[in-house]
Amino acid sequence: MIGEHVLAGYVPDAGGREALDLARGIVALTGGRLSVATVHPPDLPAAAGEARALLDQVADLLEGEPADLLVQEGRSVGRGLTVLASRIGADLIVVGSPEGGARGRIGVGAAADHLLHSATEAVMLAPSGHRSPDELGRITVMYVRRPQCDEAVIRSAQAAERLEVPLRLVTLAIGDVNPEPLRDDLALAIRLALDSADLLPEDVSAEVAEGDDVADALEDVDWPEGELLVCASSEDAAAHRVFLGEVALKVLRAAPCPVAVLPRGYY
Known part of the structure; x- marks a missing residue:
């Protein structure tokens, strides 16, 4: 069953928070392991530092919940998440919808588009405005x-x-x-x-x-x-x-x- 090791792709917007919330919900159901990653362009030390700073936001959002917080280099967010998922053994990649889309519907941004056409792991997308319920129905x-x-x-x-x-x-x-x-x-x-x-x-x-x-x-x-x-x-x-x-x-x-x-x- 997917969800034994969930990788959430985090970006500093509503879609990133919704992806994190959905990933946490899946892990709560499966009892699996949670990893959260930010992806930055290669060969840009400043971008790597900014990515690490974003993980401080993630730590606050997790409220003490255990998770591996990771920074990944990649030419695109989708490519970086795929490479990282393969490296750490994640079986599910979770991403959110871009801001500005219809509430309650999934928007396919650049990262999701890449994952939906080349990922080697299962991919899960959160609709805009999604909040995970207490239990799966x-x-x-x-x-x-x-x-x-x-x-x-x-x-x-x-x-x-x-x-x-x-x-x-x-x-x-x-x-x-x-x-x-x-x-x-x-x-x-x-x-x-x-x-x-x-x-x-x-x-x-x-x-x-x-x-x-x-x-x-x-x-x-x-x-x-x-x-x-x-x-x-x-x-x-x-x-x-x-x-x-x-x-x-x-x-x-x-x-x-x-x-x-x-x-x-x-x-």
Whole structure:
């Protein structure tokens, strides 16, 4: 299960604080280890000093919670976080949304864009204005019948069992698509989830989200507080890397909750 070692990318704005808050929430659930990093450009001693000073802010925000505070050199924030995550053995990178975006929605800045198209670890994004609830309410998997999504169902079912939360599978029916074959696919995915973890049948549900476009379809299903959405990487992703396809990126931008994206072939 992801979250055994969480790396939060910190920048001195609301998005950085929200990423830190989400990372702390994940660690509280999993009992994992927390690392927090700031990234600075290479060959600039002054920038390195400023990055270290930012970590003083992080220490105050943590209020005594244990965490490794790290400074990383990188040509970009996304690249620096990927390199650092690999070096320290983190299995999840958490970043926030840029300031100025729609509240309650995820904005994809430069760092997130890099991570969503090349990270070797799972990536989680916090919506603008997000505050982690006291407990996780449910894990939802965005499902399409293909191997990468089946992997996401298996891992999410196992996480739901460990965290003692329900699991929901959602698939999109955009436009005039016949939803019946999609329901058949979801029935198979439910069986896969039940076979992969010790979950009760009543703890696994499935819905077809219908709408004229992705954002409209997501509004067709409920998103209560405490939801976490899991997406699989595209079939175009290299092995063990994140690569978010066009539809999944639209889902991420429209989702009203944190979204985790798993690398292809995640184990």
